[in-house]
Amino acid sequence: MNGMHFKVGLFALASLLLGAAFLVYLLHARGFFEDTFHLQLAAASADNVAPGVPVVFSGIEIGRVTTLGLNDNGGIVIHAEFMQRNARWLKENSSFTLDKPIVGGARIRVDSSDLDAPALPNHATMLLLSSDISKEIPVLVERVKAILANVEHLTRKDGEIVSTLANVQTMTGRMTGEYGVLEGVLGSPEKARAVTETLDKTRSLMTRLDGLALKMDGMAGKADQWLFAKDGVADSARASLRQIGVLLDDARSSLQKADALMANAVAISADVKEGTQDIAALRAEIDDAVRRANALVNEINKMWPFARDPEVKLP
Amino acid sequence: MNALAASIESLGAKLVGWFTVGYGIFAFLARALLLLIEPATWNRATFDVVIKQVYFTAVQILHVFLGYALVISWLIISIIVTTARDFGLAEFASEMTIRVLVLELLPFLTALFIALRSGSAINTEVALMQVNNELDALAHCKVPPMQFEFLPRLIGGVISVITLAGLAGLLALAMGYLAIHGAGTAGFDSYTRTIANIFDFTIVAGLLAKCALFGLAVTLIPVTAGLETPKKLFMVPVSVLRGMMRVFFAIFAIEVVSLALKYI
Numbered sequence: 001m002n003g004m005h006f007k008v009g010l011f012a013l014a015s016l017l018l019g020a021a022f023l024v025y026l027l028h029a030r031g032f033f034e035d036t037f038h039l040q041l042a043a044a045s046a047d048n049v050a051p052g053v054p055v056v057f058s059g060i061e062i063g064r065v066t067t068l069g070l071n072d073n074g075g076i077v078i079h080a081e082f083m084q085r086n087a088r089w090l091k092e093n094s095s096f097t098l099d100k101p102i103v104g105g106a107r108i109r110v111d112s113s114d115l116d117a118p119a120l121p122n123h124a125t126m127l128l129l130s131s132d133i134s135k136e137i138p139v140l141v142e143r144v145k146a147i148l149a150n151v152e153h154l155t156r157k158d159g160e161i162v163s164t165l166a167n168v169q170t171m172t173g174r175m176t177g178e179y180g181v182l183e184g185v186l187g188s189p190e191k192a193r194a195v196t197e198t199l200d201k202t203r204s205l206m207t208r209l210d211g212l213a214l215k216m217d218g219m220a221g222k223a224d225q226w227l228f229a230k231d232g233v234a235d236s237a238r239a240s241l242r243q244i245g246v247l248l249d250d251a252r253s254s255l256q257k258a259d260a261l262m263a264n265a266v267a268i269s270a271d272v273k274e275g276t277q278d279i280a281a282l283r284a285e286i287d288d289a290v291r292r293a294n295a296l297v298n299e300i301n302k303m304w305p306f307a308r309d310p311e312v313k314l315p
Numbered sequence: 316m317n318a319l320a321a322s323i324e325s326l327g328a329k330l331v332g333w334f335t336v337g338y339g340i341f342a343f344l345a346r347a348l349l350l351l352i353e354p355a356t357w358n359r360a361t362f363d364v365v366i367k368q369v370y371f372t373a374v375q376i377l378h379v380f381l382g383y384a385l386v387i388s389w390l391i392i393s394i395i396v397t398t399a400r401d402f403g404l405a406e407f408a409s410e411m412t413i414r415v416l417v418l419e420l421l422p423f424l425t426a427l428f429i430a431l432r433s434g435s436a437i438n439t440e441v442a443l444m445q446v447n448n449e450l451d452a453l454a455h456c457k458v459p460p461m462q463f464e465f466l467p468r469l470i471g472g473v474i475s476v477i478t479l480a481g482l483a484g485l486l487a488l489a490m491g492y493l494a495i496h497g498a499g500t501a502g503f504d505s506y507t508r509t510i511a512n513i514f515d516f517t518i519v520a521g522l523l524a525k526c527a528l529f530g531l532a533v534t535l536i537p538v539t540a541g542l543e544t545p546k547k548l549f550m551v552p553v554s555v556l557r558g559m560m561r562v563f564f565a566i567f568a569i570e571v572v573s574l575a576l577k578y579i
Contacts, residue, residue, distance in 0.1 A: 004374075007374050011373065025507075025510075026514050026519070029514075030515070
C-alpha cells in the first residue's frame with residue numbers, strides 16, 4: 001500500500017512540476033513577464049486589417065494588431081502590440097506595409113532598412129502603407145477591358161481591318177492571274193503586260209549594248225598595239241628626244257662662245273677707251289643670242305612629253 | 316395507422332427514457348458536487364480512496380499509455396509534416412501538429428482509453444454491488460456509498476484524464492519539435508512563438524474544461540448505469556453495454572461541442 005502511495009505521489013509531483021513548468025514557459029512565451037510595446041498605425045483604409053493580424057519583420061511575427069478604430073478626424077488608427085524583446089526591430093525609419101497576398105491572410109510587414117537608427121518610442125504613431133495586389137486587379141481588369149474594346153472596334157464588321165483584309169483578298173486574287181504578283185501590284189493585266197513588254201525591250205537593248213562593248217574592247221586592243229608596237233608612236237617620240245638633247249648641247253656651246261666674247265670685250269675695253277660704241281653693239285648682239293637660246297629651251301620644254309612644268313601637261 | 320401510432324409511441328418512450336437517464340446522471344452529479352463542498356467529506360478515508368482510484372486509473376497504466384501516445388503522436392506528426400512540406404505549407408506544420416494532437420486528438424484518445432479500461436470496470440463493479448445488495452449494506456453500516464465509492468471515482472477520473480492528456484500533450488509537443496526542427500535549439504524561438512500564438516487563455520481553459528468533462532463522463536456515466544441495473548445477475552452485461560454506449564456518445568458530444576465552440 002505504501003508503494004502505491006509513493007507511486008501516486010511521484011506521479012502527482014511529476015505531473016504538477018511538468019504542468020507548472022509548461023505554464024511558466026507559456027507565460028514567458030506570451031510575454032507575461034515583460035512590458036508590452038504599443039504602436040499606432042495611421043492608415044487610409046482599414047480593409048483587410050482586423051484584430052489578430054500579425055506584424056512581421058523579415059517574415060517572422062513580432063506582434064499583432066489588437067484594436068482598430070477611427071480618430072476624431074475620421075482617420076483609421078490601428079493599435080498593435082509587441083513584446084518588449086521584439087520592439088527593438090522597430091526603428092524611426094521603419095516602414096509599415098500592409099501585405100494582402102492572393103492566398104493567405106493579410107499581414108503588416110515592417111522594413112527597417114537601417115538597424116542603427118534610433119528606436120521607436122512607445123505609443124508612437126507611424127503611417128501604414130498598402131501594397132494590396134488584389135486592389136490592383138480591378139484596375140488591371142479595367143485596362144484589359146479597354147484593350148478588348150479597342151480590339152472589338154478594330155474588328156467590327158465595317159472596320160478598317162476588315163476592309164484591309166478585303167483589299168488583301170482582291171490583291172491576292174489578282175496575284176493568281178496570268179501576270180502573278182505584278183498584276184496584283186499594278187491592278188490590271190494590261191498594265192502588267194506593258195511592264196513585261198518594257199522589260200523585254202530592255203533585254204534586247206542590253207544584248208546590243210553587250211555587242212558594242214565587245215567592239216570597244218577590240219578597238220582598245222588595237223590602240224595599244226599602235227602605241228607600243230615596234231616603230232610605233234612611243235619609238236618615234238624617243239628618237240625626237242635624242243635630237244632635242246643634241247640641240248641643247250649646241251645651245252650650251254653657243255653660250256660658252258658668248259661668254260668668251262664677253263671676256264675679250266672686257267680686255268678690249270681696258271685697252272681701248274674710245275671703242276665704247278662698238279662694245280655696246282656687241283652687247284646687244286650677245287643679248288640677242290642669249291634670248292634666242294632661252295626661246296629655244298622653252299620650245300624644247302613645250303615639245304618634251306615628260307616635262308614637269310604643269311602648264312604643258314598633256315590632257 | 317396503428318404502425319404509425321406504435322412508432323410514435325416507441326419514439327416517445329425512447330425520448331422519455333433518454334430524458335430519465337439524463338436526469339438521473341445530472342441529479343447524481345449535483346448530489347456529488349453538493350457533497351464535495353461539504354467539509355465533512357474531506358477526511359482521510361475519502362482521500363485514501365481517491366489516491367487508490369488515481370493509482371488504478373492513471374499510474375498503473377502510465378507506461379502503456381505513454382507508449383501508445385508516443386506512437387500515435389509520432390505517426391500523426393510525421394504525416395502532417397510530410398504533407399505540409401509536399402504542399403509548400405511547412406510553416407503551418409507546427410501549428411497544425413499542435414492543434415490536431417494536443418488540443419483535439421490526444422484528449423479524445425485519453426478519454427477513450429480510460430473509458431475502455433476504467434469506465435467499463437467501474438460500471439461492472441457498481442452493477443455487481445447493486446445486484447448483490449452491497450450498496451444497501453454499506454449504507455446500513457454508516458459507510459455512505461456516495462462518499463466512499465462514487466465521489467472518489469469521479470475525482471480520480473477527472474484527475475486522471477487531465478494529467479494523462481496533459482502528459483501526452485507535452486510528449487507530443489516535444490515530439491513535434493524534434494520532428495520539425497530536429498535535435499538542437501535552432502528552432503526553439505519560432506516553436507515558442509507558435510505555442511504562444513495557440514495557447515491563449517481561452518484555449519488553455521477550454522482544454523482543461525474539456526478534459527475535466529471527459530473525466531466526468533468516463534466515470535459518472537458508468538456509475539449511474541451501474542446503479543440503474545435491476546437486481547438480476549444477467550442484467551449486469553446489459554448494464555455495462557448501455558453504460559459504455561452512453562460514455563461513447565457523451566465523449567463524442569463533448570468533442571463536437573468543444574470544436575464547435577472553438578472554430579464556429
